[in-house]
Amino acid sequence: MRRALFIIDGEHYMPVVRQAIDAIEERENLEAVAAVFLGSAEKIGGAEAVASLDLPVLRDREALQMVCEAIERFSPEVVVDLSDAPAMEERLRMEVAAECLARGLTYIGADFRFSAEPPVTVRRPALSVFSLTKRCGKTALCTYIATLLQEMGETPIIFTMSRGGPPEPTVVKAGTKLTPDTLVAIADKGLHAAADHYENALFSGVTTIGSRRAGGGFSGRPFFTNLHAAIKTASRMKATWYLFEGSGTDAPPVEPTGKVVLISAGTEPATLLTPFNRVRVRVADVAVLVHAEPPHTTPTRLQELKKCLQTINPEVVVCACVLRPFLPQPPKEGSRAAVTTTTPEAVHDRLRSELQNRYKLNVVGISGALANRSLLSSDVRRFIKEGVDAFITELKAASVEVVIRSAISRKIPVHFLQNRPVSLPEWEPSLRSALQRLVRRVKEQKRR
Numbered sequence: 001m002r003r004a005l006f007i008i009d010g011e012h013y014m015p016v017v018r019q020a021i022d023a024i025e026e027r028e029n030l031e032a033v034a035a036v037f038l039g040s041a042e043k044i045g046g047a048e049a050v051a052s053l054d055l056p057v058l059r060d061r062e063a064l065q066m067v068c069e070a071i072e073r074f075s076p077e078v079v080v081d082l083s084d085a086p087a088m089e090e091r092l093r094m095e096v097a098a099e100c101l102a103r104g105l106t107y108i109g110a111d112f113r114f115s116a117e118p119p120v121t122v123r124r125p126a127l128s129v130f131s132l133t134k135r136c137g138k139t140a141l142c143t144y145i146a147t148l149l150q151e152m153g154e155t156p157i158i159f160t161m162s163r164g165g166p167p168e169p170t171v172v173k174a175g176t177k178l179t180p181d182t183l184v185a186i187a188d189k190g191l192h193a194a195a196d197h198y199e200n201a202l203f204s205g206v207t208t209i210g211s212r213r214a215g216g217g218f219s220g221r222p223f224f225t226n227l228h229a230a231i232k233t234a235s236r237m238k239a240t241w242y243l244f245e246g247s248g249t250d251a252p253p254v255e256p257t258g259k260v261v262l263i264s265a266g267t268e269p270a271t272l273l274t275p276f277n278r279v280r281v282r283v284a285d286v287a288v289l290v291h292a293e294p295p296h297t298t299p300t301r302l303q304e305l306k307k308c309l310q311t312i313n314p315e316v317v318v319c320a321c322v323l324r325p326f327l328p329q330p331p332k333e334g335s336r337a338a339v340t341t342t343t344p345e346a347v348h349d350r351l352r353s354e355l356q357n358r359y360k361l362n363v364v365g366i367s368g369a370l371a372n373r374s375l376l377s378s379d380v381r382r383f384i385k386e387g388v389d390a391f392i393t394e395l396k397a398a399s400v401e402v403v404i405r406s407a408i409s410r411k412i413p414v415h416f417l418q419n420r421p422v423s424l425p426e427w428e429p430s431l432r433s434a435l436q437r438l439v440r441r442v443k444e445q446k447r448r
Contacts, residue, residue, distance in 0.1 A: 004030040005076035006055075007067065007096070009087035010039040014049045020082055021053070028108070034058070034074040036066045039087035063088075064095050071103060081109035091275065094218075098275040101219040102283065116221050119255040120228045122242055125446045127438070128254060130220065130246030131262035132277055135342060137290045137323050138262060139199050140419040142245045145260075146204040148435055149241050156241040157234050158200045158208040161227045163247060164192030165212030169230035171237075172201035172208045180404045180414040183395075193400040196245060202395055203328070203418045209234055213247055218276050220251045227252060241439075251280070258285050258442040260435070265289040265297035265320065269308040281312045285441075286434050292320035292424055295346045317438075319431045323419040325354055331390035331415055333360035338383035340393040340403045341417065342370045355392070364388060370397040380406050392417050 004025070008017050021032050037059035041050055050057050056074070058066040067079070079100050081088065097114045100107035106115040127145060129138050142158055149156040170191075172178075178201060186193040197210030211230040215223025227244075231254070234242065244252035251259075261284040263272070272281060281287065287309050292302055306318045331337055343351060345368055352363045364386060367379035376398055383391070384406065391407045393399045394417045407414045423430040429437075 001025075001029050001031040002077040003033045003075060004028075004078045004080050005067075005070050005074060006032055006035045007079065007081045007083045007088070008035050008037055008053075009083040010037070010041045010043050011084055011087055012082070013044050014052050017082060018053055024080055024082075028078070028080075030078060030080070033076060034070050036063070036070050038063050038083050063092055064099070067096055068099060071099070071105070076105065078106045078108065081107065094275040095278075098219065098279040101217075101221075101276075102279040114218070116217065116219065117253065119253045120231055122231060122254050122257065124239065124242050125439075125443045126242040126244060126254065126257040127260060127442065128244045128246065128252045128257040129260045129262065130249070130251035130280075132249060132267070132271070132280065133264050134248050136262040136264055137419060137421065138245050139196050140323055141260070141262060141288065141290075141421055142243055143200055143204040143418070144421050144431075145243055145435060146200070146206045148432065149243070149439065150206065152436070152439060154241045154439075155239050156206050156243050157237065157239040158197070158204065158206060158243045158245060159211065159227060159230050159234070159252065160196035160200060160208065160245045161211045161213040161222065161225045161230075161247050161250070161252060162192075162196045163213065164195045165197070165210045165226075166191060166195070167212065167226075169226060169233045170197065170210045171233065172197055172210070174207045175205060176201055178202045180408060183400045184404055184408060187400050187405075194395050194397060196247070199395040200245070202416060207237065207239070213250060216248060216250045220246075220249055220276070220280055221253050222247070222250045225253065227254070256445075258438045259283055260286045260288060260438070262288050262290050263305065263309075265292040265302060265305065267305065269304050272305070272308050272312065278312050281309055281316065284313060284316050285438050286317045286319060287313075288421075288431065289318065289320040290421075291322065292427075293322050317429060317434045319429065319434050320424045320427045321421040321431050322424070324422050325351060326418045326420045327355075327359060327392065327415055328418060329415055330359040331361060331392070331413065335361055335389040336364050336387065337361045337390045337392050337415075338380075338388045339363060339366045339417065340370055340376065340380070340391065340399060341366065341368055342394060342396055343368050370394060370399055370403075373398045373402060376402050384410060384412070388412060390415055394419070
């Protein structure tokens with residue numbers, strides 16, 4: 001039988017509660033070990049009525065605090081909700097659900113059941129990177145961390161679990177040369193050649209293993225993934241570190257790992273305070289505010305977010321960074337170049353300016369439509385018609401199927417655009433120093 005904590009309230013008479021507990025114990029194969037009592041007991045006759053349950057009962061404190069304390073004290077595997085309005089409101093129920101999922105517990109009630117598969121255990125030092133929104137630069141940060149790990153003498157493997165990932169774990173070995181032609185050849189086999197593991201391999205040079213996932217839950221876990229098979233594949237390889245990249249808003253279902261959460265710097269602070277986001281922030285070791293510059297955000301908003309994050313999790317280290325374009329193999333100076341990206345139009349002028357100034361290019365057009373095939377195809381045809389010497393593209397979404405195929409068919413060179421995190425100079429600690437400290441701490445914990 002599984003140990004169960006019951007949430008009850010003063011709106012129900014205790015004989016009814018006792019009968020319900022007995023019935024649910026039998027139906028769900030549970031053993032009641034404690035209860036949390038919400039609201040007043042005056043309606044049912046006072047403390048004596050509660051005592052008739054013959055269970056340890058926590059009462060007369062803030063509801064969520066009592067639930068968390070009971071979980072710590074009595075180690076239940078299941079939390080059963082026998083309460084009702086007005087003692088149990090919708091937000092409180094979501095807060096209890098978030099706590100239970102974060103702790104690996106099942107939470108059940110009249111018409112709901114929250115549960116999650118247990119995480120995969122990893123035996124090497126590891127970091128997980130996840131975000132609260134899509135398009136926050138997870139791949140850019142994983143590439144950055146992989147390079148940092150190499151500088152610290154480590155041999156990392158990057159794991160991805162993208163929605164366009166392979167049916168079986170796919171290994172891209174360290175040093176594999178990925179060219180536009182090889183990516184098209186991969187696409188010709190029916191695979192998504194712009195999946196995250198190819199982008200990580202292209203820009204980091206380390207071994208990457210791609211997997212897939214589908215679905216996402218309240219707590220940021222995938223409904224399906226073959227990441228566990230990717231980890232099994234890696235167990236036969238030489239590596240000193242594992243680096244796990246989330247997908248969308250899903251976090252890698254692995255433990256134990258150091259955790260880095262990415263948050264768009266334009267996020268409203270209230271968004272961080274929703275029940276499930278609070279829990280995700282609370283487990284993070286480092287929080288990175290990405291796109292920390294206008295037009296995405298303001299200095300005031302950055303400070304508001306930092307204060308909010310450290311209110312939720314006083315131990316979290318908050319960093320702020322921007323993403324800057326880098327071309328590992330730029331076109332010749334003076335080339336007429338067209339750029340395809342996922343960045344919003346509001347930052348295209350800055351992107352054009354940075355590429356032109358740094359690489360002495362003539363950027364004649366920018367399309368932010370990599371995630372919109374129809375619009376992207378139209379933009380690419382227009383760029384070709386206007387005459388370009390080179391395409392510069394991020395390796396994302398439809399870049400291989402639309403941009404690279406079109407360019408190769410017309411013998412136009414393709415150059416890959418990498419986004420590199422750069423810390424705000426006035427912000428302490430820097431992203432680099434915060435991650436170095438986290439790496440050292442995780443490694444030391446693994447030794448114990």
